[in-house]
Amino acid sequence: MKTISKTVLILSLVSLFTDIASEMLYPILPIYLRSIEYSVIFIGFLEGIAELIAGYSKGYFGNLSDLHGRRVPFVRLGYFLSSISKPLLVMSQLPGIVLFARTLDRMGKGVRTGARDALLSEEATSTTKAQIFGFHRSFDTLGAVLGPSIALVFLVVYPNHYVLLFYLAVVPGLISVGLTFLLKETITKEKKLTNSLTLFSYLSYWKESNPNYRKLVFGLIVFAFWNSSDVFLILKAKEVGLGDSYVIGIYIFYNLVYAIFAYPLGILADKVGFKKMFLFGLFLFVLVYFLMGFAQKLEWVVIAFFLYGIYASATEGISKAWISNLVPKEEVGTAIGFFSGLQSVSLFFASLIAGWIWFLFGAPVTFFVTGVIALLVLIYFFFSKIEEKNLN
Template identity: 70%
Template sequence: MQTISKTVLVLSLVSLFTDIASEMLYPILPIYLRSIGYSILYIGFLEGVAEVVAGYSKGYFGNLSDLKGKRVPFVQMGYALSAFSKPLLAISQIPIVVFFARTLDRLGKGVRTGARDAILANEATATSKAQVFGFHRSLDTLGAVLGPSVALIYLYLYPNQYIVLFYLAFLPGLVSIGLTFLLREKEFQIIKNEKKPSVLSFVSIWKDASLDYRKLVVGLLVFAFWNSSDVFLILKAKELGLNDPSVIGIYIFYNLVYAIFAYPLGIVADKIGLKTMFLLGLTLFALVYIMMGWMDDTNYLWVAFFFYGIYASATEGISKAWISNLVHKNQVGSAIGFYTALQSVATFFASLVAGWIWFQFGAPVTFFVTGAFAILVLVYFLVVPISEAPNT
């Protein structure tokens, strides 16, 4: 089996075009909603509900793909839902329509995530898991470079013309839908389950999976609970004096570093070990947050975002590759779905906690506290033995 198969390439291109569409709108959506009269409170509520929907659906549909013995239909439906949510935001400014469109986008992410990652895991060998997931993350994150760049150029040429941008974002979404029809289903053994699937069936993976899986997920979720939204890094950059174009520029720079290094670091991880690479990434995360806590000018800001991009490259795909190694291949959708579902909820609460700490004690304390907890998680992974060996 070649390392990067046709299926991996197609899935990576699908993610690339989907992310171009999503990231064209991500930095613009709050500005657009504010321009048409929506309050910060409503925008926060909207994003919070959207993340909860995405989190739950990752668990439910990941498990359902295992139980049905199918992956491709969930991938196709998930990317289609996200694509068709984009023009809905332009069609109407009525709150319920905006709410439905944003929720539909996050639901699409939830429907596809577990099944897509299970396909990636199945396309890899025991010695190429990190490389395959890293390649996918590279192209996926490249979309987070191209999308905001397109939006920045468009709004420079046509200031405040937001509506057309929502329609433009639909075009790469259509490309991603078309590419999903190049995927072919591969048969795998269905999980035998006497009970009818329920809304919480996916939590059964916790008792069915290995002890190593549970120890890994505990560490990842404790970290997720203190790993707040990247919005706080952006707010810190703004607080230090960057203007709006520079803020968008540093966000693009971070994603570019992430996209460039995810694949090569995946190759290295397969050689030196997934745990070793993950710990290196976690160390960089703690370093960046402590740097941001001390920082009082912009001199080292780009250095911090460079290391933050390396951290993401060394952990995001690696953690999923590691999880997929610790469960049977007919449980990968449930295993990754369970983790990513709770990760979404944890990130939501992490952002609430970070926002409260920032409000009460200021930005430096927010970053120092997060960095300190990252160090504690690092110690957990150093002390607790967790296997990396594939469980077939």
């Protein structure tokens, strides 16, 4: 535990409590919106717009944190916005207020993501990057285990009390905001702007970045464009015959596996290399999607969700650690924000495509197509020469 600094531990605890708050509501939000007679079309529109806002703001605010040489104010503001958005969702049933509240939550994620990941990167060396990011992902994902578990128990005791659950989610959210006041940082000198900063200035980073960064992000975004929402995996579990409680249970199971393996696989990635670990994760993803295409029994679905948890452990934190190792220290917020923004936008389109394929051809074709694309991305990474050298 010597490599885990106070800053890394605080950021991990902040993410833990934030995810408890968010994941308490994640499986409940669509149920609540349907209970107040919102259409599926509006719910889909709501999530799509929220994801696009998150995607844009990740890039913009990551760039802004680099330019100002500050991280903590962006981290604090981002978690605060997400925290206050929870009660706003149920204070009014007007579509405009609901849309504003959901957008505020995702904007909060966008404000904090680049700055937070830059802070994590600054606390690591070139040989501990994946370990640091893996440790943080473990805590973050543990929140995705505890949050739905709390919601499940609460709704067993208080059936249909959705509004109260939204207000209760404020508590862990405020705890996370409070923890951010324990963070300290060394303020670096602000960059001198040669041009005026605009809302889309960060998009120029692609041209300014080094070839290794571009090769890595290109592969990651092609993959993201076909890696649809986990909702489709959950829908498949429903199709096999699982009830609502079991569906939430298997979602908790996936996150538990993810939380357990993220840290040790991060340590292993620092030893064997980011590329080898990422290829291992992509291989598991391909296997999972082919399994889900064929799965007709509960046992196969459980195995698929178990492997999916390991896939996430082997790729999510590792990809950010890899990116942070390819760019100068003062560009980490922009580099990760740019990638995270494109990833969010890609997820939006990936889910639209997956929904369209599912509607026209059924679940098996949806999973097979995604699996084949992921296999092609795996081949791309296998033959691509992307350095893992630290430039910080």
